[in-house]
Amino acid sequence: MISRIDLRGRTLSRRELLDELPRAELDVEHAAAAVAPILEQVRAHGAAALRDLSERFDGVRPVHVRVPADVVAAAVGSLDPDVRAALDETIVRVRRVHAAQVPADLTVDVAPGAQVRQRWLPVRRVGLYVPGGLAVYPSSVVMNVVAAQEAGVGSLAVVSPPQKDNGGLPDPVVLATCALLGVDEVYAVGGAQAVAMLAYGAAGSEDVDGATLCEPVDVITGPGNVYVAAAKRLVRGFVGIDSEAGPTEIAVLADGTADAVHVAADLVSQAEHDPLAAAVLVTPSVELADAVEAALVDRVDATANRDRVLTALAGTQSAIVLVDDLEAGLAVVNGYGAEHLEIQTVDAGVWADRVTSAGAIFVGPWSPVSLGDYMAGSNHVLPTGGCAHFASGLGVHSFLRAVQVVEYDRDALAQVADRVVALADAEGLPAHGEAVRARF
Template sequence: MITRLDLRGRTLSNRELVAALPRAAVDVDAATHLVTPILDAVRTQGAAALRDLAERFDGVRPVHLRVPPEALAGVLAGLAPEVRAALEEAIRRVRAVHVAQRPADFRVELAPGAVVRQRWVAVGRVGLYVPGGLAVYPSSVVMNVVAAQEAGVPSLAVASPPQRENGGLPNATVLAACALLGVDEVYAVGGAQAIAMFAYGAVGSEPIDGAWLCEPVDVITGPGNVYVAAAKRLVRGIVGIDSEAGPTEIAILADAGADPVHVAADLVSQAEHDPMAAAVLVTDSVELAGAVEAKLKDRVEGTRHAARVLIALSGPQSAIVLVDDLEQGLAVVDAYGAEHLEIQTVGAAALAERVRSAGAIFVGPYSPVSLGDYMAGSNHVLPTGGCAHFSSGLGVHSFVKAVQVIEYDSAALAEVADRIVALANAEDLPAHGEAVRARF
């Protein structure tokens, strides 16, 4: 069901280690050739193209590309009480964490009359994408919207694929989550075409609203499939993006003391997302490896999405990796740079402080990834495919930009004038120095 990779007794460079570890093969470059005409169609044809593409890819031609206000109110009124309570608690927790993420402005006085300040400014408008393929993700609405709201973004829109079973509107629970958060600009648009709509804007005619317009955004965030990733790559530079999200992944660093039931359950929980989902166990215990393999068989047979879980666990992106000790295990998980990293070892908290590359770290046996998906308060939109080596998960920082403000008086500028002239001449840009001299 799941392969073993034995790294015991081997000394590998970081490059060799990265090459040896399992990883889902996602060819974003190949997808760009399919996505480019979609982007062009939306850019030139607007809403008409969005309806055509929905019919082609989603099997339904939406009557309303923008979800009517009464539809949002209706799904919220009909939301099951236990689901509403769970969403409200998730919102409360995520908001509390993201309030604390707000970066602080600063002011530095370098000399009398020489001041540099930095202030953080929210972008003006964001487009938040919520996927709707094998599963639906109201939790992703919470993660994207709360982060943008706490950053102070004044205008935000959500897009999610139209569902044939919901009359061409997005999933009802996704819409209810939008309504709970006060989001009234929601579009029944999915896939690469949603990314194009956000990047270029789209104009058309809506039978209920008269003139209809989706204004372009400044930043696009949210996970999606390889076509969404390819679209985000193509529009990057026109807009900002959070990342090119790939298949979800979990890595678990565990020792002999870990409970194999917990480990197997957590591997299966990620594998149920997608047949390309990656599930990796790194352990120095052959006994634990064997016990987890046995528990996986039982759990896969009993889970609802057994077929896709089995494909994910059997694929080249998943493995049990045997290491000599936890030091080697730490090097392995750092090289892997997992979207989600669980540490179920003796001294897990101390090991977690030494990890450099992970989207989010879950410490101890009672911090499963499922907690972070819904209720931990952390954000579950995280870097995949090794991008944790250089990027962070979604947060307030994804929606703000730093603006430096420079204010010198005459005496403060005069103090450094000769040095500015010297550097300007050294770079053969004499007019730079002359612009300073002209003030005296």
């Protein structure tokens, strides 16, 4: 069901370690070649292309590409009370964490009369992608929207694929979540065509005052499949993106004290997302590895998404990795850079503090990844595919820009004028120095 990789007794370079570790095989370059014509089609033909592409890829031709605001608002009334209560609590917790992320402006008096200020400014407009393929994700609405709202973004557009069983509209719980968050600009568009619409805008009439369907955004965030990731790669630079988020990943660093049933349940919980989802256990305990394998058999047989989970666990992206000790295990998980990393060991907090590469870290037996997916207060839009080595998860910072404001008076400029001239001359840019001399 799941393979084993035995690293015991081996000393590996970082390159060798990366070659040994399991990883989903994603051909984003190939997908990029496939989606490039889609981007151009949307750019050239706007609303008409979006309807054609939805019919082609989603099997439904939406009557409304932009969901009417009254339809979004009405969706709240159909929410199951327990789901409504869960969403309300999720919003409160996520908002509390993200409100605390807002950075403070700063002022530095470099010298008398010489001041540099740094201001944090939100981007003007953002496009937030909410998946809707194998599963639907109202929780992703919360993660994207709350982070953007707490950053102070003034204009938000949510896109989510049209659903056949909802009359070509996005999932009703997704719509209801938008309404709970005060977002009424929602589009029944998914895939690469949604990324194109957000990046370039979309011309063409729609029954919303006959105006342009969608104005372009400055930043696009949110997870999606390989085609969404490829589309984000192609528009990056024209707009900002959070990351090229791929299939979900969970890594668990565990010793012999971990509960095998808990570990197996957590591996299955992420494997049910996608056949390419990665589930990795790193442990020095052969006994735990055996117990987890046995527990997986029962957990997989009992789960609703059995076939999807089996495919994910049997794929090259999933494995049980045996190591000599926890120190070696720490090197493995730092090399892997998982989207989600659980630490289930003695002194889990101590080991967690030594992790240098992970999208989010879940410490101890009572902090499963599922908690982070919904209600921990953290954000679940996280870097995948090893991008945690250099990228952060979604947050308020994803929608902010640092702008420096420089203000010197005459005396302050005079104090450094000769040195500016000296550096300008040294770089062969004498006009830079002359721009300073001209003031005196």
